[in-house]
Amino acid sequence: MSEPLRVLITGAAGQIAYSLLYMVGKGDVFGPNQPLTLIMLDIPPMMAVMEGVVMELNDCALPLVRGIVATADEDVAFKDIDAAFLVGAMPRKEGMERKDLLAANVKIFKSQGKALDKHAKKNVKVLVVGNPANTNALICSKYAPSIPKENFSAMTRLDQNRGQAQIAGRLKVPIDHVKNVVIWGNHSSTQFPDVTHATVVIGGSEKKVYDAINDETWLKGDFISTVQKRGAAVIAARKLSSAMSAAKAACDHMRDWFQGTPEGKWASMGIYSDGSYGVAKDVMYSFPVTIQNGQWKIVQGLPVDDFARAKMDLTAKELCEERDDALKVCEA
Numbered sequence: 001m002s003e004p005l006r007v008l009i010t011g012a013a014g015q016i017a018y019s020l021l022y023m024v025g026k027g028d029v030f031g032p033n034q035p036l037t038l039i040m041l042d043i044p045p046m047m048a049v050m051e052g053v054v055m056e057l058n059d060c061a062l063p064l065v066r067g068i069v070a071t072a073d074e075d076v077a078f079k080d081i082d083a084a085f086l087v088g089a090m091p092r093k094e095g096m097e098r099k100d101l102l103a104a105n106v107k108i109f110k111s112q113g114k115a116l117d118k119h120a121k122k123n124v125k126v127l128v129v130g131n132p133a134n135t136n137a138l139i140c141s142k143y144a145p146s147i148p149k150e151n152f153s154a155m156t157r158l159d160q161n162r163g164q165a166q167i168a169g170r171l172k173v174p175i176d177h178v179k180n181v182v183i184w185g186n187h188s189s190t191q192f193p194d195v196t197h198a199t200v201v202i203g204g205s206e207k208k209v210y211d212a213i214n215d216e217t218w219l220k221g222d223f224i225s226t227v228q229k230r231g232a233a234v235i236a237a238r239k240l241s242s243a244m245s246a247a248k249a250a251c252d253h254m255r256d257w258f259q260g261t262p263e264g265k266w267a268s269m270g271i272y273s274d275g276s277y278g279v280a281k282d283v284m285y286s287f288p289v290t291i292q293n294g295q296w297k298i299v300q301g302l303p304v305d306d307f308a309r310a311k312m313d314l315t316a317k318e319l320c321e322e323r324d325d326a327l328k329v330c331e332a
């Protein structure tokens, strides 16, 4: 067995982390033979709650978990880490304007970027879940110049999983018979869930999702809005935001990043834009990628029609605005 990987989870006393810690601890991300040191960061008022989570983690008796560090100190939390799930962020409160939320979070992710730069391994892989995730990831990478920009990402995997689930449900096929649903852009209501390139195995043969469903009105209408508004629907029903599914998506994202995407399957992740598909540069934009040996590569050459172009541009525009607002806060 290899040395334990040092894995940081922030917001460790929160709802998403409550599911995530267990999934990571039992080997869902780094594999069944990879020992782990779990490092948990939260803010000082949450330390008592975190103590309870540590007790439960210990009581889970997970053989891969070789050590647990629970702290409110970034200098301790970011030390020599191999992977970071940055979940903790200022929650959106009623009456709060977007720019207030952005300002609060920019402060957190600027500080965590600096801590990564100073303390983390240079090959650390960073996944930002806390919202606004794409812009938080961008700020984090800007303040960690010694770590390659390719090592920062934002989570759009939950949106991908939601899209896949909608298609599988409509066609009444198992979830893993559907592949290559793509999420373009921001993890926000402007995201573009795109099934133009997705396929499904149905009746023993592989078909385009578009042909199998044969209902363009639904695919361009209710399908997209259901995925875009799924988070709000979960909140309305549960009175709490999605946590188990967000944690599972974070695991899927990081597992594919560390272990690679299966042959022929794409994953969507928010990554530093190189201008592919005419998207603005210097934003964290969700693209379809394939991953090998820990390196992602944008899937190139997909045809983009006018409908997709308009949606891809709209979400890029929002990301540019968020970036400009966030940078103003940073420089202030």
Ligand code: NDP
Pocket (backbone or CB within 6 Å): 010, 011, 012, 013, 014, 015, 016, 017, 041, 042, 043, 046, 087, 088, 089, 090, 091, 092, 108, 129, 130, 131, 132, 155, 158, 231, 241, 242, 243, 245, 246
């Ligand atoms: P959650 O664990 O539910 O959510 C954490 C973050 O994830 C939020 O930004 C939230 O954004 C986002 N998120 C929630 N659901 C989804 C989803 N379905 N898809 C994508 N993103 C999602 O929040 P809690 O309030 O339970 O826990 C947050 C914890 O973070 C608290 O313990 C708090 O103390 C901690 N915290 C830690 C910090 C640190 O470590 N430095 C800094 C700030 C907070 P949304 O607003 O959209 O729900």
